[in-house]
Amino acid sequence: MRIRSRLRAILVAAVALIATLGAVSAAPASAGPRIAPRIINGDPGDPGAYPFLVSLLQPDVYAREGAYNAQFCAGTLTTSSTVVTAAHCMVNQKTGSILDASEILAGFGADLRESGIRVVPVAQVIVSPDYVRSRAENDIAVLVLAQPVPDVPVLAPASPEEGAALTSPGSSVRVVGWGNTSTTGRQFPDVFRVGRVTVFPDGTCGQGEPFTVGGITFKGFGPDEANSAVMVCAAGATAAATVIDACQGDSGGPLVGGEGAGTRLVGVVSWGNDCATRYPGVYTRVAAMYTFLGQHGAIPPPVTTPVQAPGLNVVAEPTALRIEFTAPPGTTDVAGFAATVLDPATGQSWNCFAAPDAKGLGECTVPDLVDGTAYQVTAIAGTPSGNSPVAGPVSSAPSPAAVAGRIVKASTLRGGRAVFRVTPSLGADLTTNVLRCQPVRRGAAVAVPIAGAKVVVRGLKPVRYSCTIQAENAAGSSVSTPVRITGRR
Numbered sequence: 001m002r003i004r005s006r007l008r009a010i011l012v013a014a015v016a017l018i019a020t021l022g023a024v025s026a027a028p029a030s031a032g033p034r035i036a037p038r039i040i041n042g043d044p045g046d047p048g049a050y051p052f053l054v055s056l057l058q059p060d061v062y063a064r065e066g067a068y069n070a071q072f073c074a075g076t077l078t079t080s081s082t083v084v085t086a087a088h089c090m091v092n093q094k095t096g097s098i099l100d101a102s103e104i105l106a107g108f109g110a111d112l113r114e115s116g117i118r119v120v121p122v123a124q125v126i127v128s129p130d131y132v133r134s135r136a137e138n139d140i141a142v143l144v145l146a147q148p149v150p151d152v153p154v155l156a157p158a159s160p161e162e163g164a165a166l167t168s169p170g171s172s173v174r175v176v177g178w179g180n181t182s183t184t185g186r187q188f189p190d191v192f193r194v195g196r197v198t199v200f201p202d203g204t205c206g207q208g209e210p211f212t213v214g215g216i217t218f219k220g221f222g223p224d225e226a227n228s229a230v231m232v233c234a235a236g237a238t239a240a241a242t243v244i245d246a247c248q249g250d251s252g253g254p255l256v257g258g259e260g261a262g263t264r265l266v267g268v269v270s271w272g273n274d275c276a277t278r279y280p281g282v283y284t285r286v287a288a289m290y291t292f293l294g295q296h297g298a299i300p301p302p303v304t305t306p307v308q309a310p311g312l313n314v315v316a317e318p319t320a321l322r323i324e325f326t327a328p329p330g331t332t333d334v335a336g337f338a339a340t341v342l343d344p345a346t347g348q349s350w351n352c353f354a355a356p357d358a359k360g361l362g363e364c365t366v367p368d369l370v371d372g373t374a375y376q377v378t379a380i381a382g383t384p385s386g387n388s389p390v391a392g393p394v395s396s397a398p399s400p401a402a403v404a405g406r407i408v409k410a411s412t413l414r415g416g417r418a419v420f421r422v423t424p425s426l427g428a429d430l431t432t433n434v435l436r437c438q439p440v441r442r443g444a445a446v447a448v449p450i451a452g453a454k455v456v457v458r459g460l461k462p463v464r465y466s467c468t469i470q471a472e473n474a475a476g477s478s479v480s481t482p483v484r485i486t487g488r489r
């Protein structure tokens, strides 16, 4: 009995595929009572909410009649250049032959009737070597796009750990697609539909156990029908206790779990016993396909929050603190640094921010502080995936003592002459503020008073020099980090 219904389900899938390849799938509604348009009992999709949903189109039909009539399956953009879909969308269910990449276009756009839908050719079709046609096991395939679509947000496939959490029994997940919205006829939407469905326990997906959702008790699939190791069973109920399910035309499309940054592809629409019956819909268990997906480049690189704090150095200046940052080791995506300066005596605090340069360095200054007060400075690095741990606190007190400026740029030494770009030395009433170049081996130093951002040093010999800025006032003196210049003969 169950085998029969299961066989029937596969037959339906096969017929649907054959039919759709004949471009009948999106035919106008035929006779029969019109049920409210839906996945089956879904809701209209928010066009912006599922940007990674891809329509799979037959190129010849697309060229003649547009996307609405050409759509035969769906898929999910999991990286900028890979679409994950169902193997049964790619494999002729009678002959086992696999579609050629030239027979598929990937469509981006929520509304299949929209004239400006974006289509991208497919370069390669990879069907899972473990796909078992007769049992619809491991019903998964990867399409490699001919051109990447870096501007379209992707949906990452769930890893085994993520999948276990997101498909625990009772989890709420969403199925989206342009499949049939009618249980009695053929009715296909322009804009994809969204169905809120509940993940069933594994016992319903291979051990024939029933499960009740929203007052509807569903039957389970037995061992000859489903295999929960590689399949997820799910269905939903509306407030009016009608069944929510995927249907023909939804195949290959995503079952989406989680929220926000934790949203993942947890299933691929695979098969069912007709649509919206007392049996759940069956989805390929994506987490169980993780190795296959990884082997074919369909897993995006993980987004990692920095595990280490940024490097933090605090330079005391007159009435200010300059904060220097270095990116945490191993992070390449630092969006910005932030420092907090706290006066522990009063609890007052100040912030400053810096963007990293190409080397991952940044600096910012908190002005209007009080000389001689010991402040506590902490810092973090921010990345798109989150903030680093906190660096510091470093204690530092602004000081009236002179702070030497820095040599930002030094020309090579030519004709006894070198040109420097410098930042100003700080401190009131500087008694010394010079750029001084000392031969590295032996010989006389040359010092030039600093007046402005550009300093020209003359009278140099064609040897190697170490140059610094030296500044002094009544409260103290300071020497900058040396910069070497080399003379050319």
Ligand code: ARG
Pocket: 012, 013, 016, 017, 179, 245, 246, 247, 248, 249, 250, 251, 252, 269, 270, 271, 272, 273, 274, 275, 276, 280, 281, 282
């Ligand atoms: N195999 C169908 C297709 O080709 C999808 C079936 C999903 N059915 C269901 N009741 N969930 O579109």
